[in-house]
Amino acid sequence: MSKTSTHIVDYGLGNLLSISRALEAVGSGATLSDSGDALLAAERIILPGVGAFPVAIDALEDRGLISVLRLAARQGIPILGLCLGMQLLFDGSEEFGYTSGLGLIHGRVERIVRLPESGALRSTHTAWRKLEWEENVTKSLHIKGGNPGSLYFVHSFFAKPIDSSDIWATVDYGGLKVPAVVGKLNVWGFQFHPEKSREAGLRLLESFVRQT
Amino acid sequence: MDHRNLQEAVITTENARHVRLAARLDVKGPSLIKGIQFEGLRILGSPKNFAKSYYAQGVDELIYIDHVASLYDRSPSGELLSEVLREVFIPVTVGGGIRSVEDARGLLRAGADKVALNTAATRNPRLITELAETFGSQCIVASIEAKQRGPGSWEALFEAGRQSTGLDVVEWAEEVVSRGAGEILLTSIDKDGLERGFDLDLIREVGRVSQVPLVASGGMGKYEDAYEILRETTADALAVGSAAHYGRITFDGLRRGLIREAFAVRPFE
Numbered sequence: 001m002s003k004t005s006t007h008i009v010d011y012g013l014g015n016l017l018s019i020s021r022a023l024e025a026v027g028s029g030a031t032l033s034d035s036g037d038a039l040l041a042a043e044r045i046i047l048p049g050v051g052a053f054p055v056a057i058d059a060l061e062d063r064g065l066i067s068v069l070r071l072a073a074r075q076g077i078p079i080l081g082l083c084l085g086m087q088l089l090f091d092g093s094e095e096f097g098y099t100s101g102l103g104l105i106h107g108r109v110e111r112i113v114r115l116p117e118s119g120a121l122r123s124t125h126t127a128w129r130k131l132e133w134e135e136n137v138t139k140s141l142h143i144k145g146g147n148p149g150s151l152y153f154v155h156s157f158f159a160k161p162i163d164s165s166d167i168w169a170t171v172d173y174g175g176l177k178v179p180a181v182v183g184k185l186n187v188w189g190f191q192f193h194p195e196k197s198r199e200a201g202l203r204l205l206e207s208f209v210r211q212t
Numbered sequence: 213m214d215h216r217n218l219q220e221a222v223i224t225t226e227n228a229r230h231v232r233l234a235a236r237l238d239v240k241g242p243s244l245i246k247g248i249q250f251e252g253l254r255i256l257g258s259p260k261n262f263a264k265s266y267y268a269q270g271v272d273e274l275i276y277i278d279h280v281a282s283l284y285d286r287s288p289s290g291e292l293l294s295e296v297l298r299e300v301f302i303p304v305t306v307g308g309g310i311r312s313v314e315d316a317r318g319l320l321r322a323g324a325d326k327v328a329l330n331t332a333a334t335r336n337p338r339l340i341t342e343l344a345e346t347f348g349s350q351c352i353v354a355s356i357e358a359k360q361r362g363p364g365s366w367e368a369l370f371e372a373g374r375q376s377t378g379l380d381v382v383e384w385a386e387e388v389v390s391r392g393a394g395e396i397l398l399t400s401i402d403k404d405g406l407e408r409g410f411d412l413d414l415i416r417e418v419g420r421v422s423q424v425p426l427v428a429s430g431g432m433g434k435y436e437d438a439y440e441i442l443r444e445t446t447a448d449a450l451a452v453g454s455a456a457h458y459g460r461i462t463f464d465g466l467r468r469g470l471i472r473e474a475f476a477v478r479p480f481e
Contacts, residue, residue: 052347196303
C-alpha cells in the first residue's frame, strides 16, 4: 500500500465525520481506517476519541489496534490524539478504576476534582480557552504568530505528564493548569477539539498536516 | 468601543465562569420550526441556512432538537444532521428520540458532540448511566422541559411538553447528574417563544443543585435578558431560539454586549 494522507483511527468511538470534514476544510484528504496494515502505511495518524477511557481501550484492543499504534509510534509515524484520544496516549487513567493506556507518553489521567481557586465550580471543564505555550517548546506544531485563538474544551479528566517537557501548552481552569497540548517525539495530543474550534482549530490541524 | 477594550474586559474576568452562547434549532423533518410554549409550530426555513448564518455570526454551539422524533418513536436522522452541520466547526448537541446507545452512536458519527435525552431518560433513567459509561458524561445532556406548577415548583414534562411525569424539576436535575449526565439543558415551557425573558426562578433553583454546566433555555427576547439571567443565576450557557430566528438579536451583538457587561465569553479574534 502506498503512503497516503492522513488516517483517522476508526474504532467505533469518536466524531470521525467532524474530524474528516475539518481535514477536508484545510485541504487534506483523510481516510477512516481500522486496519493495522493501512495505519502502518499512513503518512500520519489521528486518534480521535469521545467517551470513557476503559471503553476506548477495549474497543482498540478488540480491533488489535493497541499494538499497531505502539508499533506506528516506534516507526516514527506522526500520531495526533484528540481529546480522549490524547488521554489514551498516556500510561493509564483513573476513569472508572485504573486502566492501562498506550504508554506512548508517560503519565496518567486523573479526574478534575476540587479546584485550587473558587472560580470554577464544575467538575466538567467546558469552555473556549486560549493556549498558553510553554517557553521551551519545540516549534514544529507552533502556530506562527503565537496564539491561534480560543479552542473548545470539554472534559472531566485531564492528563498529567511525568516529564514536564512533554507539556507544550496549558490552559488555566480556575487555578488548575490543564495540559492542553502534549508532545513527545512523533506523538502529540490536543485536549481540546480542533475540529470543533472554528478557524483556530482548523489552523492547528492544518499545521499538523503540513508539518508532519 | 474597539476590540482592544473588549479584550481587556475579558482578561479582568479571566477566572469568572465562561459563558457559552448556543443557537437552538428546533427541527421537524427538513424544516426549522418554532412555536410558543411548544405549541403552534411555524416553519421558518432550512436548518442548514440558519446553522450557517449563526456560525458566521460567531455562535459557540448549536443545539439541534428534533421535536417530533420522540413522539413518533424514531431517532433523529443522522443524514439530515450531517448535511446541516457541513462547514460548521463548533460543538453540537442533538436531541429528540434517542432511546439507545446505538441511536446515540449514530448521531455522534453524523457530527453530534453531545446527545440530549428527555423522554427516554424519564422512561428509563438507567439509559443516562449507560450512555455516560459508553461515551463519557461530557457527552450526555439531560434535557429538562419544565412547566411551572406553583410558586417555586416545576414539573418535568416529556414528549415535547405533552406528557406529565410527576417529577419535580429540581429533584430530577439532581438525579440526572447523579446518574451521569454531564450537562443540563433546562427549558422553561412557560417562557418558550414568548421572548419576554428567561424563567429566573427556575434557572436559579436548578443552578443551586447542579454540579454540571447548566444551559438556560426559553424566553430570550433581547440582549438585556441575557445579562439578567447571567447575573441572577449560575447558568453556564444560554440557548437562543426565536430571538435569533426572527432577527431580534445576533450572536455577535450578544457577544459584544456580554463583553461590555464584563462577562467572560469567547473573545473576538
